[in-house]
Every structure is written in structure tokens, then in C-alpha cells.
Amino acid sequence: MVQEKRILYEHLDVPNINTFDVYRQHEGYTRFEKAIAEYQPDDITKMVMDSGLKGRGGAGFSTGLKWSFVPKDIEPRYLCCNADESEPGTFSNRYVLEKNPHLLIEGILICCYAMGIETTYVYIRGEFTLGKKMLDAALKEAYERGYLGENVHGTGLNINIYTHPGAGAYICGEETGLIESLEGKRGQPRNKPPFPAVEGVFMKPTVVQNVETLCNLPFIVGNGVEWYTQMGPTYGDGRFDPPKPDPNTGTKLYCISGDVNEPGVYELELGLTCTELIEVAGGLRGEEVKAVIPGGSSAPILTHYELDTRLDFTSLTLAKSMLGSGGIIVMNETRNIVDCLLNIMKFYAHESCGQCTPCRWGTPWVRDIVQRIADGDGRQTTITRPKFGVTESGRWGNTGETEEIYEDLDLLESVANNIANVDTMTWNTICVFGIAVSWPAVSYMRKFRPEFEAAIRESKLVTLPVAEATVPPEENYAYQQRFIPKEFSELQETTED
Amino acid sequence: MAFIKLNDLEIEVEDGTNIVEAAKQHGIEVPHYCYHPGLSRPANCRMCLIETYAPPPGAPPGTPAVPGRQLATGCTTSVRSAPPERKLDEKYDAIVQTDSPRVIKAREDILEFLLVHHPLDCPVCDQAGECDLQDFSYRHGHDKSRYIEVKNVPPKKDLGPDVLLYSTRCIVCTRCIRFCDEVSGSGELGLINRGSHDEIDIPRSHEGTPIQLLDNKLAGNVVDICPVGALISKDFLFKSRPWFMEKANSICSGCSVGCNVTVEYKTDGLYRIKPRFHADINQHWMCDDGRLGYHYVNSDDRLQLPLKKIGGEQTTTQWSDALTLITEKLSEVEADDIVVIGSAQGTNEDNYVLQQFAHDVLKTTQLGLFGQQPGEEHKFPQFTIEADKNPNTAGARTILGSANGNVVLEGDTLWEKVAGAKVVYLVSGVPDRALEDTEREALEKVEFLIVQDVLPSEVTELADVVLPGTTFAEKDGTFTNSTGWVQRIRKAIDPPGEAQVDWEITQQLAKQLDGEIDYHFAGEIANAIAENVEGYGDATHQNIGNTGIKLA
Incomplete structure (x- = not known):
């Protein structure tokens, strides 16, 4: 049985950890003090680079690499903390904000010290009223104790943190959408390049980091790079040996919801399989797993054949899915995939910012098609492939075989791929919202096609048994393409040979 | 200059040119909606997608460039000359494909999305015929809609x-x-x-x-x-x-900015005025005063026949009658008793012939300038509407004074002279000109007032003879704007009734008085101006062309 590995959440349940004094008793701010006392800013950037820390917000981009893109000669530079956690199925940042806001402040302080940043904006999701209240209270305390403001802790650094509530748009979780919203404009993503690291908030270099990423910094600084890199799947030992060396280090806050007995946030080392994760969350509620969404609702779905996929950035990318924000939704055999897709598509059609053409008018279209299928109005055509010969009546004529064409399924796939093509990973949209729409649409439809066909054929939603509903692995393109890490047993066998 | 490969063409474009413009310069259409050369580029329509080439990531130098994974928007892709080590295929600064299968497919897809909620009401839509959506759908779109929601x-x-x-x-x-x-x-x-x-x-x-x-x-x-x-x-x-509608390239007559415009007309009058691009004057824009100020041209009240005053009443008469009446009067009085007033609404050509008439035929040195009263100046971040509401104040002033030591009577000195004159020949052409008290009193004192105008106004009411002239839309000529650009206006419609082009009227008067003024078309006068008026040396008919010429 896999155990939780609590790093970020270690002191989460300590009573009153949100207050400065209690936090201080649990090593609070010592890591920041260590950073200032022992390291130069460049050392910290190097440590973050060496630690292999990847952005926890969704894209999984190397944090150290991102920092290295920031031009050091342009003042001022900004740090923008993305606390607009709005991916369906994700709720890990919220606990940090509500229960342990000082950890975030410490992470921000370390980042500001490393990057020479004086101003930080924390963009908090508007619905997180409690989170904002707790963070504001913690900020007040930190200002009072001299850890924020002018001449922080006697070091001569000036660091200010401002909180800014969002107004409830999903797209403001996208880094440039967030920046636009922060500047007081309509929350619509910008064209990239220039990336925020070069031109971000108020057209100045900006580091945009997720709450969870920043919360990792105190532990990297406090315990060292070596300690940090030991966590996660070890690669190089043959067991985890992806085609391209790509570090997956540290822990991840997995938000497990859906059909499990004990849903919640679990902090685990990266690289556990879906099956292990379901076990951690108290096991499956129901008979068998039908599907797992591995990284928030925009990630392509995994079937029960793919439960051995490791939940880390590289393995999921290789499995044609993504870890995203770590929002894992488990579905058991009672769930209807058409209905699930409809739910998700309603969300995306509502949340499209409407800036660029494909997404503005493509997402509602996809939703409408799925709605039609779910309502039992899906279109199906019978076509006859022409083949000439002697017919039953003894005349010369067309004896071709008839074939059922599910017109709406082809249309659904085509429209979704026109927003963003999931096969070539190209999108015609400004931001990656496009691919966040077509990924679920296409993957659900391809991997659970029998259920979609049944809904059209029988003009109503039909929940098929798991085995029937799922496209077998040999027909599943994504499954064929995926990378399977070797098990220890296999490894031993090969070495023995 | 950047040397780029655009499809199969090898072309040179200015540094910083975007692909939409570069392609346009070489006759290749990159369809676009949100991009406008005068505005910022949000790249939100996604219509101008193009394929850009780059060496594969991590490849050694000299590797041939391959198409990028993502399509790029042409409007935000600018090209500039690259250092030798970063040239693509060893010579190009950029390689761009605007007609590859991927691009064509992407355009089709975007157009399909653009049309899903579009009502397709072209038969009742004003834009039909000049609509980018219509045009690009024909050229780049699907012929069928898959949208049934x-x-x-x-x-x-x-x-x-x-x-x-x-x-x-x-x-x-x-x-x-x-x-x-x-x-x-x-x-x-x-x-x-x-x-x-x-x-x-x-x-x-x-x-x-x-x-x-x-x-x-x-x-x-x-x-x-x-x-x-x-x-x-x-x-x-x-x-x-x-x-x-037919189109004529012209210049707005609403103020001294001199916005380049296209006058759209049919035989029964003007229908609308649209701005035309000029990099140094109005860019892509014009103001609403100019845009909607054309209605007087179509007015039913336009002067169509000469008028003469008999017993205090103005009645219509024939041209021959009116001209004879004027020439008789002009030959009766001394040259010092005649004041000739040109118009800031008139073209350089009108004013040049008028100046020649006054100087060579009437031998008077009393030349004045009349025009619309000043309005308000409006300043915008990228546009200015000037207070001088005449299109040609600068030109008229220079040309009227050209043979007279640059002395042109204006303001109070003009009206003092008018009050003391016996015959005044006033070329107005200003629609809706209200007279101030001093102006009215001066004109009332004149023994014989000749007014050449386009609409009945307070000025024509006082006249003993009214000659129907023409507006900017009914004649060829040139205007000189406040910054010294000489630009051409072109005839769009015929003058109403028997109204005539202003310089032709003046020339007929001169001929009746045995003057030697004999021009046949406006360009001939423009060349005469270039020859005789100081500063206008370069502004020959040939040189002015479509974009105009800036005086030194």
C-alpha cells in the first residue's frame, strides 16, 4: 500500500497554522532566512533548475528554465502568483490558501529574492473568499513582523504582495489571460510570443507561477536539491527511462474525486499509477473502473486498459494525455461517457472567452452536437457502397453492402479537430483553451465510441458495460502510441539474461 | 530590406513588414478580418494563418528549413533582415507559404466557424458586394454548411x-x-x-x-x-x-486638412464619401463632418440658371443675358472701383483664372479672398480636424496674390474696400454662409454685385446678378491643404441645370471683354500655375498625380 508523502501538506492540519506564530514554530520562514543567509539569488535559480521542478499549474513547464528567460536588465520585474484554480476536478491550491497561507508567502519571498522582484500579485479565484481572507490576514501579519514591506527582515529587500480577486472566468487561469485581467482589461489571452517572461504585467518581465509551484520552493531551499530529486520516479535505472530524459521530481497534490471512497487531496510522489492512486483514495466505489480523467477535465480520458499509466508529466504526455493540474476524476461502470462529455462541453462552451474565432464559435457547436446525441437526436445515415452484380431479383444492379455512418460523430471529431487538432497537436486558436476543448471531445469519442454509437442508434443515452463501451487497446490509437515504463520484474529478467 | 521567399516568389520587402502586407505588395491575397494596417493587431480572427519555415530545433547550422509545427498569423509575423548565420537556406530572411494545403484547410475551417452564426442575409445587407466575409467565403470557403443547430x-x-x-x-x-x-x-x-x-x-x-x-x-x-x-x-x-455606384478619387472639401476621399456617385448625385489612404495626411480616416457634408451637392435648391435682379426681385435669365449685363457694367466703371473676390472653396484653377481676369483684363489690383467662417478644431490621438473649414485657403491666397505682390484682401480691409467699390465680383461657392453685419452692410453698399455661387444664400440674396457655379464634385482641379500638399479633385457628376465650372464662367467673361484667357481643361491651368506662381514649380498636372505633391 502506497503511503502519502506529505511535504507541502505536512503541517496542514496543525491547529492555527495559518497564524504567524504557529507557522514559525513549524520551521516557518526559516527556509527564506536560510536562502538569504546562505545563497546568492543566482544560486537559488540554479537550485530550482537542478531540482527539475516543473510548473504545477498544468503545462508542466520547467520552472528554472522559465526563470532563465526573464531579462535581468529590465526593471521592474513582477511575480504573478496564479491562484485562479478553476480547472474542474482540481482543488489543491485552495487548501494551501485557506489553511497554510504563510507557506505561499514564504515561497513568494524566495522567488522574489532569487529573481530580484519587488512586487508580487496574487490573482485569487473570486470564489475563494475564505482563501483570500486567510491570505490577506497572513499578509498583514507578515507585514507586521517585517517579512514583507520595506527592508524585509533587515536585508534591504523591498517586497510587497498584493492580492487581486478574479471575477469568475476560467480563462483567467491562463497566464496571459490572468495578466490582462490583472491589468483591469477583459480576461482574454494574449498572442505569444512575447511570453510573459519577457513582456507580462504592464509589459514588464513577469514570472507567472502556480501556488503549488511556489510552495515547493521553501522545501527545495530548505532540504536541498539532492533530497528533492530523490522523490518521484527515478530515471536512469532502466525502470523509468523515457525516450527523452525529462525529470519528474518531487511530490504532487493529486485531487482525487469521482467514484472513490475517500475523495480528497493526496500529496504523493510523482510517478504512481492510476491503480495505486485509486487505492490511496480508499479504493473504487462501485464494481469496476470505466474511465479516469488524469489531469483536470481538459485532459484526454484514460480507459480501464490504461490504468497502469504512471501519473507524472512525462508518462502521461507519452500516453497522449496530460497531468495538467492533477485533478483526477474516477468514473465507475454506472457513468455514461456521452453524459460526462456533455457536462464538460457545457462548461467549456460557457467559459470560452470569445476572443478568437475557432474557439468562440467552435465550442458551442461541439456542445450542441453532444447535446443532440445525448437528447437522442444524433444523426445516422445508411450508405451503400456501390458494387455491381446480379441482385436477388435476378437483374443486373447494385449489390453493394450497406454501411452505417454515424454522421454526427464524424462531425464532432471534425469540428473539435478544427478548433485544435489533437493528432498533430496544432491549434488555430490564440491560447491552449482550444486544445483543452478538443482533447476531451475527441478522446472520449474515440475511446468510448460504442457508447456514442449506441446513443445515436437507440435515440437515447445507453450506458454499456465497461468492456463493451471501451474501444479495445488494439484499436485505440493513443494506447498503441503510449510509452510503458518497464516494471522491476521485467527489468530483473532482462538483466539476468 | 528583408529578402524573403513567399510561396515561389523571391521578394524584397522593407524591414518590419508583416506577411499580409508583403504578400499584398506582390499581388498575393492573405485573407484577414481583424487586421487593419491603421490599428493594433490582436490576431483574433485567425484568418491570415500562414506557414512559416524554420530549421528543425537543435539542428546544426545549414540544415534546410522545414515548416513550423504551428501555423502563424500573417498579421503578427513581421520580417526583418537576419544576420548571415541565421539566414534560412543560406539566403532568405524568412520563408513563408500562404498557399500550402495546411493553410488552405485552416482558412476553410475558420470560415466555416465564422459563418455558423452568421445570418447569411446578403440579399438585404448593405455590405453585400464589398463584404470581406462574402468575398473570402467565395474564394476560400466551403460551399456547404454543416451547421444544423x-x-x-x-x-x-x-x-x-x-x-x-x-x-x-x-x-x-x-x-x-x-x-x-x-x-x-x-x-x-x-x-x-x-x-x-x-x-x-x-x-x-x-x-x-x-x-x-x-x-x-x-x-x-x-x-x-x-x-x-x-x-x-x-x-x-x-x-x-x-x-x-461609380467612384471618383477626390479631396474632401470640409476643412483644410485635405483628406483623400473616394466620392461614390450615380448619375443622380452623390451617394457617399469614403476616406482613401494617404500616408502623410489622413492615413485611413476622415471625419463625419466631411463624410456627411456632401448633401448640399444633391440639394434641389441648387442654382441652375443665372439670376438677375429686376426691380428688387431676382428672376432667372439666360447665360448670354447675364454675361452681357455684367460686361457692360464692368466696362462702364474704372478699374479702381472694381473688387474681385476669389473663394477658398474654389480650386487653384478657379482662382488662377480669376486672378488673371482681374489682373490682365480688368486691370484691378483689388483682389480679395472669401470663404467659410472658421469652426472648431478637434484633436484626436491620431487625427485632427482643423478650424479652417475651407479646403483651399492656402492655395487661393497664394494664387490670388501671385501677380499682385502677394497682396490679398481679407477680413476688415476687404469689407472696407467692398463698401467703397462700385462693382464687386464675388466668387463664393460656400454652402450655408451666414453673413456678419459688417459684411452685409458692405455688400449692400455695392452698386452692382455679381455673385457666383452654388446655393441660394444670404450672399446671393444681395446680388444683382447670380451666376450658378459648381461644387467640388462637379469639376476637376487641385486644392492646396494647410500643410502644403497640392492634391487633385476629380469631376464625379455633371453640374445641375446650366451651372458651369467656375473658371469657365470667368473665362467667358474675360472673352466677352476681349481678354486673352483660353484654357481647355483644368490640367492646362495647373501647368500655367506651375509656370507662373512662385512655389508651385513642381506642381504640374503630371506631377500631382494620384497622391498629390508637397510644396517645398
């Missing part, structure tokens, strides 16, 4: 004095919003709602009553830049199909 039907909106919004047709390219933010600086327009429910709107209260209307002086430009039929001018609504 219900279409959005956002409401039709009245945005301001001259602008209507048919929201259903809107493709949310945000050109109009950016225009109001960047060029007029007034920011009336914005987007409301989100996603597929995006609508352009003005600020409104919760009940829907407008808080601020789109009524700035440049508002009409949003209609021009709207690539579809969403923003419609109330002035032009349902008046004509664009393909039924």
Missing part, C-alpha cells in the same frame, strides 16, 4: 447618430473597438457578454438605455473598417448597391 440572434442596436449595429452579422473582429480606443481615443465601444454571446455595444444602464452614444466626430470610420455588414451608416442605409 440554432443560430444566435443578438439584437440590432442603434449606437449613435449615424451608426447602426446588426449584431447578427458581427464576426467580433474588434476593429471598431480598437478604432475608438486608438484613433479617436474616445473608447465608446466595447464587448459585452462572453464566448459565442460576444456583442459589440456602447455603455448602457441596466435597463438598456445608452449612457454614452457613439457620437464622436470620427464615428463614421467604424462603418468603413467593419469587414462585414454589422456596422452600417444610417446615411447610406438601403440607398444603393455598391456595384451600381
Whole structure:
């Protein structure tokens, strides 16, 4: 049985950890003090680079690499903390904000010290009223104790943190959408390049980091790079040996919801399989797993054949899915995939910012098609492939075989791929919202096609048994393409040979 | 200069040129909606997608460039000359494909999306015939729609004095919003709602009553830049199909800026005026005063026949009669008793012939300048409307004074002279000119007042003989704007009734008085101006051309 590995959440349940004094008793701010006392800013950037820390917000981009893109000669530079956690199925940042806001402040302080940043904006999701209240209270305390403001802790650094509530748009979780919203404009993503690291908030270099990423910094600084890199799947030992060396280090806050007995946030080392994760969350509620969404609702779905996929950035990318924000939704055999897709598509059609053409008018279209299928109005055509010969009546004529064409399924796939093509990973949209729409649409439809066909054929939603509903692995393109890490047993066998 | 490979062409373009413009310069169309050369580039329509080439990532130098994974928007892809080690295929600064299968497919897809909520009401849409959506759909789109769901039907909106919004047709390219933010600086327009429910709107209260209307002086430009039929001018609504109108390149006569315009007309009059690009004067824009100020040309009240005053009543007469009456009067009086007044609304040619007539035939040195009264100056971030409401004050002043030691009577000195004169030949051409008391008193004292004008006005009421002249739309000629640009206006429509071009009237008078003025067309006069007027040496008919010429 896999155990939780609590790093970020270690002191989460300590009573009153949100207050400065209690936090201080649990090593609070010592890591920041260590950073200032022992390291130069460049050392910290190097440590973050060496630690292999990847952005926890969704894209999984190397944090150290991102920092290295920031031009050091342009003042001022900004740090923008993305606390607009709005991916369906994700709720890990919220606990940090509500229960342990000082950890975030410490992470921000370390980042500001490393990057020479004086101003930080924390963009908090508007619905997180409690989170904002707790963070504001913690900020007040930190200002009072001299850890924020002018001449922080006697070091001569000036660091200010401002909180800014969002107004409830999903797209403001996208880094440039967030920046636009922060500047007081309509929350619509910008064209990239220039990336925020070069031109971000108020057209100045900006580091945009997720709450969870920043919360990792105190532990990297406090315990060292070596300690940090030991966590996660070890690669190089043959067991985890992806085609391209790509570090997956540290822990991840997995938000497990859906059909499990004990849903919640679990902090685990990266690289556990879906099956292990379901076990951690108290096991499956129901008979068998039908599907797992591995990284928030925009990630392509995994079937029960793919439960051995490791939940880390590289393995999921290789499995044609993504870890995203770590929002894992488990579905058991009672769930209807058409209905699930409809739910998700309603969300995306509502949340499209409407800036660029494909997404503005493509997402509602996809939703409408799925709605039609779910309502039992899906279109199906019978076509006859022409083949000439002697017919039953003894005349010369067309004896071709008839074939059922599910017109709406082809249309659904085509429209979704026109927003963003999931096969070539190209999108015609400004931001990656496009691919966040077509990924679920296409993957659900391809991997659970029998259920979609049944809904059209029988003009109503039909929940098929798991085995029937799922496209077998040999027909599943994504499954064929995926990378399977070797098990220890296999490894031993090969070495023995 | 950047050396780029565009499809199969090897071309050179200025550094910083984007691909849409570079392609346009070489006759290749890259369809686009949100991009407008005068505005910022949000790249939100995704129509100008192109394929750019780059060496594969991590490849050694000298590796042939391959198409990038993602398509790029042509409007935001600018090219500039690269250092030798970064040249593609060892010689190009950029390699771009605007007609590859991927690009063609992407355009089809975007057009399909653009049309899903579009009402396809071309038969009743004003824009049909000059609509980018229509044109690009024909050239780059599908012939069939796969969309069978219900279409959005956002409401039709009245945005301001001259602008209507048919929201259903809107493709949310945000050109109009950016225009109001960047060029007029007034920011009336914005987007409301989100996603597929995006609508352009003005600020409104919760009940829907407008808080601020789109009524700035440049508002009409949003209609021009709207690539579809969403923003419609109330002035032009349902008046004509664009393909039924003829076009003449001209200059706006509303103020001394001298905006380049296209006058669109049919045989029965002017239908609309649209701005024409000029890099140094008006860029892509013009103001609403100029745009909507053409109606006097079409007026039913236009002077069509000469008038003469008999017993205090003005009655129509024939040209021969009117001209004889004038020449008799002119030959009766001494040269010192004659004042000739030119018009700042008239062309350089009108004023040159008038100057020649006064100087060579009448031998008078008393030349004055008349024009519209000054209005207000309006400054916008990227545009200025000048206070001088005459198109040709600078030109008329120089030309009238050219043979006279540059002395032109204006203001109070002019009206003093007029009050003491026996015969005054006043060329007006100013619509709606109200007279001030001093002006009226002076004109009333004149024994014999000849007025050449286009519309009945306070000035013509006082005249003993009225000669019907022409407006800017009815003659060829040149205007000199406030910054010294000499630009050509072109005849669009015929003058109403028996009205004649102003310089031709003057020339007939001269001929009756045995003067030696004999021009046949406006260009001939322009060449004469170039020869005889100081500073106009370069402004020959041939040199002025389409873009005009700036005086040294």
C-alpha cells in the first residue's frame, strides 16, 4: 500500500497554522532566512533548475528554465502568483490558501529574492473568499513582523504582495489571460510570443507561477536539491527511462474525486499509477473502473486498459494525455461517457472567452452536437457502397453492402479537430483553451465510441458495460502510441539474461 | 530590406513588414478580418494563418528549413533582415507559404466557424458586394454548411447618430473597438457578454438605455473598417448597391486638412464619401463632418440658371443675358472701383483664372479672398480636424496674390474696400454662409454685385446678378491643404441645370471683354500655375498625380 508523502501538506492540519506564530514554530520562514543567509539569488535559480521542478499549474513547464528567460536588465520585474484554480476536478491550491497561507508567502519571498522582484500579485479565484481572507490576514501579519514591506527582515529587500480577486472566468487561469485581467482589461489571452517572461504585467518581465509551484520552493531551499530529486520516479535505472530524459521530481497534490471512497487531496510522489492512486483514495466505489480523467477535465480520458499509466508529466504526455493540474476524476461502470462529455462541453462552451474565432464559435457547436446525441437526436445515415452484380431479383444492379455512418460523430471529431487538432497537436486558436476543448471531445469519442454509437442508434443515452463501451487497446490509437515504463520484474529478467 | 521567399516568389520587402502586407505588395491575397494596417493587431480572427519555415530545433547550422509545427498569423509575423548565420537556406530572411494545403484547410475551417452564426442575409445587407466575409467565403470557403443547430440572434442596436449595429452579422473582429480606443481615443465601444454571446455595444444602464452614444466626430470610420455588414451608416442605409455606384478619387472639401476621399456617385448625385489612404495626411480616416457634408451637392435648391435682379426681385435669365449685363457694367466703371473676390472653396484653377481676369483684363489690383467662417478644431490621438473649414485657403491666397505682390484682401480691409467699390465680383461657392453685419452692410453698399455661387444664400440674396457655379464634385482641379500638399479633385457628376465650372464662367467673361484667357481643361491651368506662381514649380498636372505633391 502506497503511503502519502506529505511535504507541502505536512503541517496542514496543525491547529492555527495559518497564524504567524504557529507557522514559525513549524520551521516557518526559516527556509527564506536560510536562502538569504546562505545563497546568492543566482544560486537559488540554479537550485530550482537542478531540482527539475516543473510548473504545477498544468503545462508542466520547467520552472528554472522559465526563470532563465526573464531579462535581468529590465526593471521592474513582477511575480504573478496564479491562484485562479478553476480547472474542474482540481482543488489543491485552495487548501494551501485557506489553511497554510504563510507557506505561499514564504515561497513568494524566495522567488522574489532569487529573481530580484519587488512586487508580487496574487490573482485569487473570486470564489475563494475564505482563501483570500486567510491570505490577506497572513499578509498583514507578515507585514507586521517585517517579512514583507520595506527592508524585509533587515536585508534591504523591498517586497510587497498584493492580492487581486478574479471575477469568475476560467480563462483567467491562463497566464496571459490572468495578466490582462490583472491589468483591469477583459480576461482574454494574449498572442505569444512575447511570453510573459519577457513582456507580462504592464509589459514588464513577469514570472507567472502556480501556488503549488511556489510552495515547493521553501522545501527545495530548505532540504536541498539532492533530497528533492530523490522523490518521484527515478530515471536512469532502466525502470523509468523515457525516450527523452525529462525529470519528474518531487511530490504532487493529486485531487482525487469521482467514484472513490475517500475523495480528497493526496500529496504523493510523482510517478504512481492510476491503480495505486485509486487505492490511496480508499479504493473504487462501485464494481469496476470505466474511465479516469488524469489531469483536470481538459485532459484526454484514460480507459480501464490504461490504468497502469504512471501519473507524472512525462508518462502521461507519452500516453497522449496530460497531468495538467492533477485533478483526477474516477468514473465507475454506472457513468455514461456521452453524459460526462456533455457536462464538460457545457462548461467549456460557457467559459470560452470569445476572443478568437475557432474557439468562440467552435465550442458551442461541439456542445450542441453532444447535446443532440445525448437528447437522442444524433444523426445516422445508411450508405451503400456501390458494387455491381446480379441482385436477388435476378437483374443486373447494385449489390453493394450497406454501411452505417454515424454522421454526427464524424462531425464532432471534425469540428473539435478544427478548433485544435489533437493528432498533430496544432491549434488555430490564440491560447491552449482550444486544445483543452478538443482533447476531451475527441478522446472520449474515440475511446468510448460504442457508447456514442449506441446513443445515436437507440435515440437515447445507453450506458454499456465497461468492456463493451471501451474501444479495445488494439484499436485505440493513443494506447498503441503510449510509452510503458518497464516494471522491476521485467527489468530483473532482462538483466539476468 | 528583408529578402524573403513567399510561396515561389523571391521578394524584397522593407524591414518590419508583416506577411499580409508583403504578400499584398506582390499581388498575393492573405485573407484577414481583424487586421487593419491603421490599428493594433490582436490576431483574433485567425484568418491570415500562414506557414512559416524554420530549421528543425537543435539542428546544426545549414540544415534546410522545414515548416513550423504551428501555423502563424500573417498579421503578427513581421520580417526583418537576419544576420548571415541565421539566414534560412543560406539566403532568405524568412520563408513563408500562404498557399500550402495546411493553410488552405485552416482558412476553410475558420470560415466555416465564422459563418455558423452568421445570418447569411446578403440579399438585404448593405455590405453585400464589398463584404470581406462574402468575398473570402467565395474564394476560400466551403460551399456547404454543416451547421444544423440554432443560430444566435443578438439584437440590432442603434449606437449613435449615424451608426447602426446588426449584431447578427458581427464576426467580433474588434476593429471598431480598437478604432475608438486608438484613433479617436474616445473608447465608446466595447464587448459585452462572453464566448459565442460576444456583442459589440456602447455603455448602457441596466435597463438598456445608452449612457454614452457613439457620437464622436470620427464615428463614421467604424462603418468603413467593419469587414462585414454589422456596422452600417444610417446615411447610406438601403440607398444603393455598391456595384451600381461609380467612384471618383477626390479631396474632401470640409476643412483644410485635405483628406483623400473616394466620392461614390450615380448619375443622380452623390451617394457617399469614403476616406482613401494617404500616408502623410489622413492615413485611413476622415471625419463625419466631411463624410456627411456632401448633401448640399444633391440639394434641389441648387442654382441652375443665372439670376438677375429686376426691380428688387431676382428672376432667372439666360447665360448670354447675364454675361452681357455684367460686361457692360464692368466696362462702364474704372478699374479702381472694381473688387474681385476669389473663394477658398474654389480650386487653384478657379482662382488662377480669376486672378488673371482681374489682373490682365480688368486691370484691378483689388483682389480679395472669401470663404467659410472658421469652426472648431478637434484633436484626436491620431487625427485632427482643423478650424479652417475651407479646403483651399492656402492655395487661393497664394494664387490670388501671385501677380499682385502677394497682396490679398481679407477680413476688415476687404469689407472696407467692398463698401467703397462700385462693382464687386464675388466668387463664393460656400454652402450655408451666414453673413456678419459688417459684411452685409458692405455688400449692400455695392452698386452692382455679381455673385457666383452654388446655393441660394444670404450672399446671393444681395446680388444683382447670380451666376450658378459648381461644387467640388462637379469639376476637376487641385486644392492646396494647410500643410502644403497640392492634391487633385476629380469631376464625379455633371453640374445641375446650366451651372458651369467656375473658371469657365470667368473665362467667358474675360472673352466677352476681349481678354486673352483660353484654357481647355483644368490640367492646362495647373501647368500655367506651375509656370507662373512662385512655389508651385513642381506642381504640374503630371506631377500631382494620384497622391498629390508637397510644396517645398
